[in-house]
Amino acid sequence: MEMAGHAPNIAAILHGKDDLRLEPYTTVAPGDNEVLLEMGSVGICGSDLKYWKYGKCGRFTVTDPMVIGHEGSGVVAKIGTGVTTLKPGDRVAIEPGVPCRVCKLCKTGRYNICPDVKFCATPPVHGNLCKYYTHPADFCFKLPENVSLDAGALVEPLAVAVYGCERGGVKVGTNVLICGAGPVGLLCIMVARAMGASTIAITDIDDHRLQTAKDLGADHVIKVLTNDCEAMADEIVKAMGECPDVALECSGADSSVVTGIHACQPGGSVVLIGRGSMMPQLPLVAAASKEVDIKGVFRYANCYPKAIDLLRNGSINVDKLITHHFNLKDSTMAFKTAMDRDAKAIKVMIHCDK
Structure with missing residues (x-):
């Protein structure tokens, strides 16, 4: 169901090689165990760059238009039925891979290699480089007060580490x-x-x-x-x-x-x-x-709480890695900067709330 009563949604949609467009995008109302997020920060990952530059990454190929982006954080705008762990206004880091939760791998804690995992911006699943995005609540992790939305977006690559x-x-x-x-x-x-x-x-x-x-x-x-x-x-x-x-x-x-x-x-x-x-x-x-x-190593499992705790207690400062900042409307320029060796970019951050 499309969500009403909020600002228009827009997303950075990849149509093919070197073809990233900012377009209107349907906002989906949160269902059971889901939250609607007003996106804050989204980092550009190497896989995003491969999809943008070559139309594929490893065994995955972009065949239909796809919203890009999976290193994300945001603010809860609305909660769906059954959500008890989050409330509107909570700032969260988004774990982008959602497994089936019921297979043997999921039940033994290795949900990252669940054969039915759905991962943001991995064809055919849409990503979260947009104004509004709906995601399962149990894969959204509340950020401590001393952890910024930028740092929240970097929980994803930090979890890999x-x-x-x-x-x-x-x-x-x-x-x-x-x-x-x-x-x-x-x-x-x-x-x-x-x-x-x-x-x-x-x-x-x-x-x-x-x-x-x-x-x-x-x-x-x-x-x-x-x-x-x-x-x-x-x-x-x-x-x-x-x-x-x-x-x-x-x-x-x-x-x-x-x-x-x-x-x-x-x-x-x-x-x-x-x-x-x-x-x-x-x-x-x-x-x-x-x-x-x-x-x-295939992504990560059960690492978001650990990564967030490393940020909370000051063991790690990921802000040092962010070299460039862009607004959502300048997403194509952000991707070009991330790809340009002369720019000396390490982590390029896109701000969806600006």
């Missing part, structure tokens, strides 16, 4: 290698440190991002200057003084996975957070002989 560090077993005394100093890699620095990591090294091809990583607390920043993965691994171990216990691959480069396998301590872990090619060539015999575990 939390989940990746958990999958890698990061704890007090762990030596961590992070491959890729994009937003998630930079968040992994902060999360790993908050979890007690001893030494953190990070690799990238970009000097600006490496400097940002250094400013955020990385102990060692290492520029990738060679395609020789074993030589790169040797350089990492030399810089760290010992082999890392866990490698968090956040770049999406197949070579970084190979480097991580060679660099890791025997018995360590390589966690695949980034997305590389569909069939990478990996030194599996080397991984097996060292008993290096290769672990997949």
Whole structure:
């Protein structure tokens, strides 16, 4: 049912490659266990950029017009029947992946890999880069007073970092290698440190991002200057003084996975957070002989409360990652800025309430 009695709704709708349009959009009244949100902030993610630039991301392809955006926060405008945990005026972070809630995976806590999960801005599901958006209440998490809507939008990539560090077993005394100093890699620095990591090294091809990583607390920043993965691994171990216990691959480069396998301590872990090619060539015999575990990551599960608590208690300050701000009407310019290397963008934030 379309919602009446509020300002007109507009959304950033992707019609195809390089074709993002700001258009009128139907506002749906909240049903059972749903809330209508007046959107506040939406961050641009790498997957958003791939859909915009190429019309696809991994195995997902845009075939019909789709509202873009999944890193979002907003203010509750109206609640549906049965909602008891939220009220109008509450500021929330939106967990964009909603599973079936009843299958074995959901009931055992691994709802992120539920086969029926519906994830914002993953075809054919619409995203939340719009003025008004309706979402299940149990996947909206109330923000503490000291956490801004901008920070609330970044709970989504922060949850990825939390989940990746958990999958890698990061704890007090762990030596961590992070491959890729994009937003998630930079968040992994902060999360790993908050979890007690001893030494953190990070690799990238970009000097600006490496400097940002250094400013955020990385102990060692290492520029990738060679395609020789074993030589790169040797350089990492030399810089760290010992082999890392866990490698968090956040770049999406197949070579970084190979480097991580060679660099890791025997018995360590390589966690695949980034997305590389569909069939990478990996030194599996080397991984097996060292008993290096290769672990997949698909988004996150049960991480939003943890991520919000890291923001609430001041363990992490995500505002440092936001380099550019745009209003909803300038969404196309925001996407161009996020894609432009010369802009030195880390996280571009779009404000839907302005």
